[in-house]
Amino acid sequence: xxxxxxxxxxxxxxxxxxxxxxxxxxxxxxxxxxxxxxxxxxxxxxxxxxxxxxxxxxxxxxxxxxxxxxxxxxxxxxxxxxxxxxxxxxxxxxxxxxxxxxxxxxxxxxxxxxxxxxxxxxxxxxxxxxxxxxxxxxxxxxxxxxxxxxxxxxxxxxxxxxxxxxxxxxxxxxxxxxxxxxxxxxxxxxxxxxxxxxxxxxxxxxxxxxxxxxxxxxxxxxx
Amino acid sequence: xxxxxxxxxxxxxxxxxxxxxxxxxxxxxxxxxxxxxxxxxxxxxxxxxxxxxxxxxxxxxxxxxxxxxxxxxxxxxxxxxxxxxxxxxxxxxxxxxxxxxxxxxxxxxxxxxxxxxxxxxxxxxxxxxxxxxxxxxxxxxxxxxxxxxxxxxxxxxxxxxxxxxxxxxxxxxxxxxxxxxxxxxxxxxxxxxxxxxxxxxxxxxxxxxxxxxxxxxxxxxxx
DNA sequence: GTCTATATGTAGATAGAC
DNA sequence: GTCTATCTACATATAGAC
Numbered sequence: 001x002x003x004x005x006x007x008x009x010x011x012x013x014x015x016x017x018x019x020x021x022x023x024x025x026x027x028x029x030x031x032x033x034x035x036x037x038x039x040x041x042x043x044x045x046x047x048x049x050x051x052x053x054x055x056x057x058x059x060x061x062x063x064x065x066x067x068x069x070x071x072x073x074x075x076x077x078x079x080x081x082x083x084x085x086x087x088x089x090x091x092x093x094x095x096x097x098x099x100x101x102x103x104x105x106x107x108x109x110x111x112x113x114x115x116x117x118x119x120x121x122x123x124x125x126x127x128x129x130x131x132x133x134x135x136x137x138x139x140x141x142x143x144x145x146x147x148x149x150x151x152x153x154x155x156x157x158x159x160x161x162x163x164x165x166x167x168x169x170x171x172x173x174x175x176x177x178x179x180x181x182x183x184x185x186x187x188x189x190x191x192x193x194x195x196x197x198x199x200x201x202x203x204x205x206x207x208x209x210x211x212x213x214x215x216x217x218x219x220x221x222x223x
Numbered sequence: 224x225x226x227x228x229x230x231x232x233x234x235x236x237x238x239x240x241x242x243x244x245x246x247x248x249x250x251x252x253x254x255x256x257x258x259x260x261x262x263x264x265x266x267x268x269x270x271x272x273x274x275x276x277x278x279x280x281x282x283x284x285x286x287x288x289x290x291x292x293x294x295x296x297x298x299x300x301x302x303x304x305x306x307x308x309x310x311x312x313x314x315x316x317x318x319x320x321x322x323x324x325x326x327x328x329x330x331x332x333x334x335x336x337x338x339x340x341x342x343x344x345x346x347x348x349x350x351x352x353x354x355x356x357x358x359x360x361x362x363x364x365x366x367x368x369x370x371x372x373x374x375x376x377x378x379x380x381x382x383x384x385x386x387x388x389x390x391x392x393x394x395x396x397x398x399x400x401x402x403x404x405x406x407x408x409x410x411x412x413x414x415x416x417x418x419x420x421x422x423x424x425x426x427x428x429x430x431x432x433x434x435x436x437x438x439x440x441x442x443x444x445x446x
Numbered sequence: 447g448t449c450t451a452t453a454t455g456t457a458g459a460t461a462g463a464c
Numbered sequence: 465g466t467c468t469a470t471c472t473a474c475a476t477a478t479a480g481a482c
Binding site: 036037038039040128129131132133134135137138141145148149152163164165166167168169170171172173175176177179180181183184186187188189190191192193194203206207209210211212213214215216217218220 | 259260261262263351352354355356357358360361364368371372375386387388389390391392393394395396398399400402403404406407409410411412413414415416417426429430432433434435436437438439440441443
């Protein structure tokens with residue numbers, strides 16, 4: 001933003017302008033963190049990406065750590081809500097099985113990762129980084145694990161003879177598989193010598209088969 | 224980078240002091256990169272960890288990028304050889320199935336990740352970072368994909384009706400699941416409110432069931 | 447082979463002008 | 465609310481003394 005706005009405009013304009021700038025900073029940070037990771041990105045690069053000056057990022061985002069968490073918190077509730085609402089719908093229709101449960105957890109993520117909105121896609125990529133990196137996970141994990149724990153409770157109800165640690169490991173494997181679809185499309189394409197599909201939704205059925213098949217086989221004697 | 228090693232193995236066949244220093248630098252870099260990632264670690268920290276001065280790291284490791292690749296290359300052939308030899312053994316005894324194939328790919332990694340040697344454990348953690356991060360993968364991926372492609376060929380032979388892209392995606396999901404066991408033990412323990420097992424081998428059977436079950440279900444109509 | 451010293455750049459953070 | 469200017473610290477990399 002090189003053009004410098006005159007001060008003394010209407011009062012309602014002032015508030016809105018700050019909010020818009022703030023959004024632009026968060027959007028830029030989201031893209032940068034997603035693409036290169038927390039440590040590889042400087043606040044300066046985020047400022048450049050947002051087309052604001054360095055000071056503006058500090059003003060709206062605080063420290064780099066705070067900015068990172070703010071970026072996550074802005075989105076996490078939406079994803080959590082999608083998962084909770086799908087679960088409620090399942091319970092209402094009484095078609096709750098391990099299969100539909102996994103579908104309810106995985107599909108919202110795949111859908112946001114496949115939306116047209118590049119910010120949501122960036123966010124999905126960012127999530128993929130978080131789960132696989134202990135350092136991010138320590139501060140960001142709790143944002144997600146509240147809902148994961150709810151799903152885990154349902155798994156326990158469906159399969160009471162399995163240990164909770166075993167079910168937790170299977171849910172974690174499911175999550176790892178899920179995010180890998182978004183994060184390692186390049187590897188798949190490289191191995192198959194094919195094209196990278198423009199949407200992770202292309203792998204949806206395959207991913208669900210993989211996760212459901214995996215969970216069922218691991219629980220086979222007990223379920 | 225200066226070409227090192229004018230070779231000082233003169234005295235009764237003992238390894239040169241430089242070689243020992245070099246190993247210590249690579250070991251320290253391996254631990255640091257594994258624990259915190261390429262971007263979060265400075266060469267200074269590696270030097271401190273190795274108990275040498277900054278210049279020594281530069282002398283033995285070259286630039287940071289070069290050091291990173293050197294760390295990987297030192298180990299990768301061992302892992303690749305284990306996978307190839309397991310595959311050969313399978314083909315010799317003619318017990319090659321999707322199940323045993325996946326076992327042959329996954330087990331060597333789990334075993335090195337579970338060895339007493341902390342350096343091998345660190346390396347396993349480092350591998351987990353590489354597969355899930357596009358930036359590392361671009362330069363390190365080819366080191367691994369040669370062998371992955373061999374396994375993929377075997378999958379194709381076992382299941383000729385599936386597309387190569389589908390098989391590649393399933394192999395990639397298997398790899399993602401495999402490394403997640405090493406990388407996200409904390410998450411599993413947090414969800415289950417249990418202890419982190421001291422060896423990823425504790426999850427071996429569960430992981431194999433998950434991967435095999437996943438691959439079989441995804442290929443079900445075709446195999 | 448090892449280490450000191452340093453060149454050169456960039457990092458995160460903020461005080462204060464506008 | 466925005467941006468300039470700057471502080472302090474640390475980054476990578478290397479030249480040259482020992």
